Amino acid sequence: MTRTPLSGVACSIARATDLFGDAWTALIMRDVLVGVTRFDDLAEDLGISRKVLAARLARLVAEGVLVRERYQERPVREHYVATEKGRELYPVLLALMNWGDRWYAGESGPPVRLRHLGCGELTSAVCACATCGEPLTADDTLELPGPGGRTGPGTQVLGRLLKSRAHG
Amino acid sequence: MTRTPLSGVACSIARATDLFGDAWTALIMRDVLVGVTRFDDLAEDLGISRKVLAARLARLVAEGVLVRERYQERPVREHYVATEKGRELYPVLLALMNWGDRWYAGESGPPVRLRHLGCGELTSAVCACATCGEPLTADDTLELPGPGGRTGPGTQVLGRLLKSRAHG
């Protein structure tokens, strides 16, 4: 099968999904960020094959998203903790959670609530414009070719489209 | 292989990744939301196998994320457009893009820039608290069990953790 490698593609979404676009990886990161950090706990929690879990963790460590850390000396015990790069995946998880809550939560409501320690309130995450603070949607944003943009594999048509948009 | 079905799991992230946690789906949604909507254009742009593209599109239509729409009568031509449910995946894409920009953009900068039509500025997306508007990070939020929470497969350990947290 040799899943098509997307890491070379000139698109940050492609680069991110190359790592993250795997059903298990998102759930592993959710667990690690929430506090389930040990191999056996992850295996039990996710119901994932131990082989696949080992492979995913190794990948995440290699990518610098997690580090394996000794939390006890005698006996030696290790667990996985998120690096800064890993913690910054949190917004992706919140966005997924928001969407899942909105479209799949049953009558009983969402399975997990979120408390923001900054303001103390139960809340949800919104995707906002970094400049003006207003919510961002697909309809009021425009993608434009950026400085690092090459039209490479994975963005054939998209590249042309963005270029034409930049001119028009 | 029979990818473990996650849709029954009491976690919105799991439900969302069940659909979205696939390298191609995110890229297809990126393209569709940006304006690449025809089968052949998608196939060319992504370099995806036509078979897999057809399967993904069918899945996305079945999930109500895309609809197949006739845009020309003679000859009959159809394309795929995002529903509201699909357009609301945009924040997930922006979060992925942000992360990819931050950690993988080369010296030349990000491949795509974003213009917010609301304020007119080039911008990026931030993940903010819906209540107070401040940015949300993994460190200043706390997950708590919600009304729809059952401890089901996929949240064994997590469920216990959240419960203990709710009491402590």
Place this chain on the structure above:
DNA sequence: CGTGCTAGGTTCCTTGAAGGAACCTCACCC
């Protein structure tokens, strides 16, 4: 009217990753 082009898929075959379960190893503990 037959040949060709384009959009939009299907079919066929091969490979390789996901699942599952058993097995392994090391350090402790009694």
Place this chain on the structure above:
DNA sequence: GGGTGAGGTTCCTTCAAGGAACCTAGCACG
């Protein structure tokens, strides 16, 4: 020196991803 628990590896089977060829319907043109 047998048991236990953490943290993986190994082995085997199955099923979907990739790739490329093939198919079909509707023009369109000479």
